[in-house]
Amino acid sequence: MAYHIDLENFKGPLDLLLHLIKQHEMDIYDIPIAEITAQYLAALDTMKSLNLEIAGEFLVMASTLLHIKSRLLLPSREAADNDEEEVDPREELVHRLLEYQKYKEAAQSLERLPLLGRDVFVRQIADEAMAGNDDGELQPVPLFELVEALRRLLQEPPPPPVHEVARERLSVAERARQVLELLSRRPQLPFLDVVGLGCDRELLIVTFLAVLELAKLGLVRILQGQHHAAIWLHAVEQRPAAAAIPVDEAFGYC
Amino acid sequence: MKLLDTAELKTLIEALLFAAPGPVRAGQLAAALHPDLPPARVSAVVELLAEEYRQTRRGFVLQELAEGYQLRTRPEHAEYIRRLHHSRPVRLSRAALETLAIIAYRQPVTRADVDYLRGVDSGAVMKTLLDRHLVRMVGRKDLPGRPVLYGTGPEFLEFFGLRSLAELPSLPEFNELPPDLLEAVESLSTAAGEAFADQDGKSQG
């Protein structure tokens, strides 16, 4: 059976479910749970066969569907025994799908509004010119913006300054070996995890240099998905890699 | 200081809006023009200007936003302007728009609410929206862990050209859900948020 579904287009399990419901013209208020479960699992199989990584959320939904299916198979007597009104096990799922559909549509109508910078433009005036040295009254700032400012800062480690020479506690070669060791445990690492977790300024610079040297030696590759996206370090299979690292003198850092 | 006639006011208000780095309120315009000028008079002249722009097909329109009046180009000219600037249009991904819609319509909401409603983790998208000031933290929810509550700020309205949240496009089914059902979904979403957190902890352990 052919599934012509561009799975990467689905933003999550709810999105995929909605698509399947529409495609197979099912009634969202009375979802044939056995059928939707089969369709959903088939879609996941397609993902697997394409070697796509299936996010955990998709698997959670699969188990939810199977759970609902099993509850629907239980004889309704049991519920009656409890003297309680029987709740349709599909109810929560239906609510979630309806809610999700609503915001999906809302997103589309937001996109149709004239967006600043896409559809409409304002005059571009250098705001800083007056923000800095003006003595006008300050515009109130919500407290949380202060927290946000700090969050932004802390998320970006300060750039290594070019004018300062690091006094070395740790050699570049030593650090390069440590980075390689990290990469031997995981084939790829976010660059920021390697550099950002350094505990002082010098270590940060030494790490930075180490990574550059490793790249130069062809022991790691520095990759980026797209402009401004996260930078990743990839291990290059070449063992024993650590042996290829010369001493610091050879790097010229002494 | 002599009082200004309508023609003079029109010229001056146009000059002020033209030179302002952002939206300007009637009161601010009035204060800059004449100590005795009532803001209502300014608003009336602004209306005249707005009408004139529409009729004489100027290259810009006068728009009223949450933070005041602002001159903006017309949507149908976007293509030409982008060509002059050699810029690609500002884009929001579908995930970002979905997240933004949930936050705009349901604010204040927690990350757990957003994740639950979307069925996926919204961390990366939230960061983008926070960085672009389309979303901001508005407080903390009175729950264990005191999760941060998110909402939209003035930049959101400015970005979409709205005077207030009341101008958001209405959701067709938005009011059709009975309130008790809404509440049920609310509590479910909270429970789910906790379950998610729980699960994360386990999978790491």
Place this chain on the structure above:
Amino acid sequence: MKLLDTAELKTLIEALLFAAPGPVRAGQLAAALHPDLPPARVSAVVELLAEEYRQTRRGFVLQELAEGYQLRTRPEHAEYIRRLHHSRPVRLSRAALETLAIIAYRQPVTRADVDYLRGVDSGAVMKTLLDRHLVRMVGRKDLPGRPVLYGTGPEFLEFFGLRSLAELPSLPEFNELPPDLLEAVESLSTAAGEAFADQDGKSQG
């Protein structure tokens, strides 16, 4: 692509000049408008616009400069525009807010600490914050060179509507940031402060 008539060209050229960040040449305008539009045609329409602005007393004029055409306000309106800029509340710049955040959360801190954490020189921003009394000198650090220590003042609390510094949202709670990163930055800033002071001492010695 159909060719544009004079009225359309006037509207479009006005829109382009309005949205342009600086002077624009006739050739650039023509290229943005239509592949077959001769720049001479654009220049002719620009002349018409300039004449129209003079006659209808618009709030701006169309000026021809060495680098191209530009819309500018009239010199006789300068006073009003200055007054508007003063009456308009000034927004704290992003740099100012970042600096203020560091000082608020890490006080007392030295300039070197702030510069280090922001990765740039904070001199100008610090001056603004000091002038506004949001930040003040609170002492000197017991280190070679006795660097000044900064903290926040009462105006800071007033500005953010806080009763005391204890009401600042606490950082470790701040769940958007991975805790290990936070810790790393904590220790980083301390180490950096010492390293800086160290170095300062040496360079003076």
